[in-house]
Amino acid sequence: MRWLKFTANDKTSWGIVEGDRVVAVDGDPFGEWQRTPRSHPLADVKIELPLMPRTFYCVGLNYLKHLKEAADKRGEVPNVPDRPEIGYRAQNALIAHDEDVVIPATATEKIHYEGELVVVIGKKAKHLTEANAMSCVFGYTIGNDVSERSWQKADRGLWRAKNADTFKPMGPWIETDVDLDKMETIVKVNGKESNRFHTNDMIFGIKPFIAEMTKYFTLWPGDVIWMGTDGASPDLKAGDVVEIEITGIGTLRNRFVKETV
Amino acid sequence: MRWLKFTANDKTSWGIVEGDRVVAVDGDPFGEWQRTPRSHPLADVKIELPLMPRTFYCVGLNYLKHLKEAADKRGEVPNVPDRPEIGYRAQNALIAHDEDVVIPATATEKIHYEGELVVVIGKKAKHLTEANAMSCVFGYTIGNDVSERSWQKADRGLWRAKNADTFKPMGPWIETDVDLDKMETIVKVNGKESNRFHTNDMIFGIKPFIAEMTKYFTLWPGDVIWMGTDGASPDLKAGDVVEIEITGIGTLRNRFVKETV
Numbered sequence: 001m002r003w004l005k006f007t008a009n010d011k012t013s014w015g016i017v018e019g020d021r022v023v024a025v026d027g028d029p030f031g032e033w034q035r036t037p038r039s040h041p042l043a044d045v046k047i048e049l050p051l052m053p054r055t056f057y058c059v060g061l062n063y064l065k066h067l068k069e070a071a072d073k074r075g076e077v078p079n080v081p082d083r084p085e086i087g088y089r090a091q092n093a094l095i096a097h098d099e100d101v102v103i104p105a106t107a108t109e110k111i112h113y114e115g116e117l118v119v120v121i122g123k124k125a126k127h128l129t130e131a132n133a134m135s136c137v138f139g140y141t142i143g144n145d146v147s148e149r150s151w152q153k154a155d156r157g158l159w160r161a162k163n164a165d166t167f168k169p170m171g172p173w174i175e176t177d178v179d180l181d182k183m184e185t186i187v188k189v190n191g192k193e194s195n196r197f198h199t200n201d202m203i204f205g206i207k208p209f210i211a212e213m214t215k216y217f218t219l220w221p222g223d224v225i226w227m228g229t230d231g232a233s234p235d236l237k238a239g240d241v242v243e244i245e246i247t248g249i250g251t252l253r254n255r256f257v258k259e260t261v
Numbered sequence: 262m263r264w265l266k267f268t269a270n271d272k273t274s275w276g277i278v279e280g281d282r283v284v285a286v287d288g289d290p291f292g293e294w295q296r297t298p299r300s301h302p303l304a305d306v307k308i309e310l311p312l313m314p315r316t317f318y319c320v321g322l323n324y325l326k327h328l329k330e331a332a333d334k335r336g337e338v339p340n341v342p343d344r345p346e347i348g349y350r351a352q353n354a355l356i357a358h359d360e361d362v363v364i365p366a367t368a369t370e371k372i373h374y375e376g377e378l379v380v381v382i383g384k385k386a387k388h389l390t391e392a393n394a395m396s397c398v399f400g401y402t403i404g405n406d407v408s409e410r411s412w413q414k415a416d417r418g419l420w421r422a423k424n425a426d427t428f429k430p431m432g433p434w435i436e437t438d439v440d441l442d443k444m445e446t447i448v449k450v451n452g453k454e455s456n457r458f459h460t461n462d463m464i465f466g467i468k469p470f471i472a473e474m475t476k477y478f479t480l481w482p483g484d485v486i487w488m489g490t491d492g493a494s495p496d497l498k499a500g501d502v503v504e505i506e507i508t509g510i511g512t513l514r515n516r517f518v519k520e521t522v
Contacts, residue, residue: 054313055352060417085417088349088424091316092478104477126426127522156321156346163349164477165387216365216425217353261388 002250003029003139004173006045017042017173029138029174030122030221047172049096050120050141053224055217056168058089058116058145059209062202062228066114069232084204084212089145089226090163097172097252103238104164105259107148112233114145115187115244117199119206120174121223126214133210136219139176142244142252143226144169169254170224178248180206188243189234197230199246263511264290264400265434267306278303278434290399290435291383291482308433310357311381311402314485316478317429319350319377319406320470323463323489327375330493345465345473350406350487351424358433358513364499365425366520368409373494375406376448376505378460380467381435382484387475394471397480400437403505403513404487405430430515431485439509441467449504450495458491460507 002017014029015022020042027033061067061081071078095101103111122138145162146169152161162168183199209225236242238258245251263278275290276283281303288294322328322342332339356362364372383399406423407430413422423429444460470486497503499519506512 052315081417086420087418088351088420090349090478092481092484106476156342157348159347159349160477165479215367216421217351218426220353223353 001139001176002173003050003176005048005050006040007048008040008045012048015040047097049094050171050174051222051224052091052094053222054220055223056089056091056094057086057213057224058226059084059204059228060087062204063197063230064203065197066228066230066232067203081203084209086209086213086225087158089168090159092165093163093168095166095169095254097169097254099169099254100166101144101146101169101242101254101256102166102259103256104148104160105261107164108150109235109237110149111236111256112147112149113187113189113236113242113244114147114229114233115185115195115246116143116145116229117183117185117227117246118143118170119225119227121219121225122221123219124221125210125219126217128210128214130207130211133207133214136210137206138221139174140178140246140249141171141174141224142246142249143224144242144244144252144254145226145229169252171252172250175249182248184247185230186245186247187233188245189236190241191243194234195231201230202227262400262437263434264311264437265306266309266311267301268309269301269306273309276301276306308358310355311432311435312483312485313352313355314483315481316484317350317352317355318347318474318484319487320345320465320489321348323465324458324491325464326458327489327491327493328464342464345470347470347474347486348419350429351420353426354424354429356427356430356515358430358515360430360515361427361518362405362407362430362503362515363427363518363520364497365409365421366522368425369411370496370498371410372497372517373408373410374448374450374497374503374505375408375490375494376446376456376507377404377406377490378444378446378488378507379404379431380486380488382480382486383482384480385482386471386480387478389471389475391468391472394468394475397471398467399482400435401439401507401510402432402435402485403507403510404485405503405505405513405515406487406490430513432513433511436510443509445508446491447506447508448494449506450497451502452504455495456492462491463488
């Protein structure tokens, strides 16, 4: 099932995507809900951010190629994680499918995409094991972990490098039924493929992350875990359109524009 | 004015603290509100977490003594920040005044408090200057940035060291009228003073932080900025009660207990 948060006729609600239409739903997928008689062509609705997570989790380094390329650029040997350690991103940075990524006026040209699988939590959970980790997962969406690499290098922490307003596109919808091992992540810049990797070729997969995280954290419905990215990005500039497709989910598309202050 | 989120007779609402009573309010302080005829003795209500922030900002190193003590322990020279760089904490870890900090079963004895001034944002804001930075501030509360120092040392990032469930007590209420330069932060463990510092003796104060942050981030009503701490903490153990008083605001009190899994 494919859950979409959308606005039509000035009303924002959840809906279920069926082919090229969305059927409006009363309630929300994390609680009580029921189908309504209202439906709209998908092309006619405004796609909204699926949700504002309570806690916004994100894995930093979870694919070997990305790790190696990042280390090479620093002239270092890759420091491969030996256990699943989670990081965070900031809610202010989230935007929806088709909304613009605004490159800050003071940013350098080192603006990069990172196409990521996003796990959406559906149930309150603590102390899960790898055997029952997936019981708290509601579905999957797509994230673009936009990064300003010169800030990433210069700053203490990732605050503006990763969390500037609009740097975290997420969407377009949440797909509940996927085959993780068959998924590919394909990134296109202005329609041209620039990156492709097997989505589930992670150093640590979803189960070990959830098992480790829930030793310490309660996961809540609507929390998201961005699972990291593979490969590298070209420098992006104003006018570029980045599309991140994950097979079985869909395509997250955002245009990059320059901030005008 | 002193804003309290509380529960009485199974109803949770905002209220205004007046002496030793709380007057219930319809609505909330960030939008429309009005006083009701209902009031309760403060001692009879359950004090709730004032709010769940959209983004949970926290300054890591913002007082010279804390910085020096941390560096000394590592056998390093203090690396004093040369600009206001913000960090983050995780929402899952927040608890209210008088709720228990649960020391995870796997934690070491290196459990420390950090008493912090918390700035509560009241208005959506971007691109503020030091001159108008305070226009977005609603009020102030108190935070205890509980930390497990062995994890802080061993891990990539601060995930479980700072963000384990219950590691972020915040409250008891939000005070809108303070004199920052007169405030002292006083920490007591089991009633005995263990730390005292001038709250506003920060390396970078609230204005430079808000000015720098809003170059990149939109602040939203209910966002919080924890401003860092001074000094050091003894190792805390199950049964200890930590009280953090900030003069002009009040006292945040939490008992530490051991997790039983």
